[in-house]
Amino acid sequence: MFRPLRIVPHGTKVPFVANRHKAFAFSVFLMLLSLGALVVNGLNFGIDFRGGILMEIKTPEPADIESLRTQLGSLDLGDVSIQEFGKVDDVLIRIQRQDGTEAEQLNAVERVKETLGEGVEYRRTEFVGPTVGEELKEAGLIAVICALTAIMIYIWFRFEWQFGVCALIALSHDVLSTLGLFALNGHEFNLPTVAAILTIAGYSINDTVVVFDRVRENFRKYKKMTFADLFNLSINETLSRTTMTSVTTMLALLAIYFFGGAVLADFALAMIWGVVIGTYSSIFIAVPLLLYLQPRRGEDEDHDSPVQMPEYERQGAADKKD
Secondary structure, rough: OOOOOOOOOOOOOOHHHHHHHHHHHHHHHHHHHHHHHHHHHOOEEEEHOOOEEEEEEEOOOOOOHHHHHHHOOOOOOOOOEEEEEEEEEEHHHHHHHHOOOHHHHHHHEEEEEHHHHHOEEEEEEEOHHHHHHHHHHHHHHHHHHHHHHHHHHHHHHHHOOHHHHHHHHHHHHHHHHHHHHHHHHHOOOOOOHHHHHHHHHHHHHHHHHHHHHHHHHHHOOOOOOHHHHHHHHHHHHHHHHHHHHHHHHHHHHHHHHHHHOOOHHHHHHHHHHHHHOOOOOOHHHHHHHHHHHHOOOOOOOOOOOOOOOHHHHHHHHHHHOO
16 A cells, blocks of 8 residues: 655654754854854855856857866956856856946957857847946845845734744844855855845745644644643644655755756755755744743633643653663
8 A cells, every 4th residue: 555755754752842952052153153254254246246247158169167267367357257057058257347437348348259269159248337236235135124024024913923023033044044154155146146045035934834823723722731842742743744845845956956057056055055944943943932932822712631741751751760
């Protein structure tokens, strides 16, 4: 008989809430590390934010990226980034903005074309000015802040303000750690990365809402159960769904990261980290934080059965007796 795949066994009793202090300590360390990386290294802003020249070309044969870097590096145009763009003969060239007016930008493009020679197809050439780059930085920051605020308000109205505060803390944790990752590894931070951060916020809050829904349901069902036991029960009851969603999403993202080309690699990297840290924060941060804010229980009739000590506490008590 066919049995459905279960990554997490049915009826788990993992003591997530009991280990909240370890999780909080790890998260504090992660936040301090991220802040330190942002202060010391900063973000490696792409042309979207810094301004510059973007050229997409198609070479007659498979592109020799190292040779192209050597050729264009000798032109003294400043920071030049070259990468494959999908196929082996499609190349994306990013050149930092040249000092001066538009004439200097056009001159840089002509020098690149002279160096690359005949037979190269120029599919597009774009210029991003410094003013536009600053506007995009500001717009990206506003987009992230507005998204987090809207999510908090939504959670507040759907549940209670305590849930909204916990969700906002967990989401800020996810966003800051993603920024820290890019500050640490030096990968280019551009508009697709901002899109990835907004997607991470949406993915993470989806996981959190699922657990919050179960918490609210159990509030009405188990009136005599302590907050710690109820939160732990709720996390374990939704653990299989949370894990399956994360694993299936991760499979798609890994395929994009390894086979989607260099252009999608940074986006996929941000999303992979976001899935991992978003799942972690939903389980170890958002729900355990409710212990300190004490949300109000429902007013429905008490359907509670006699409350028993959780398995992990009974095991701990038995170990102490031994």
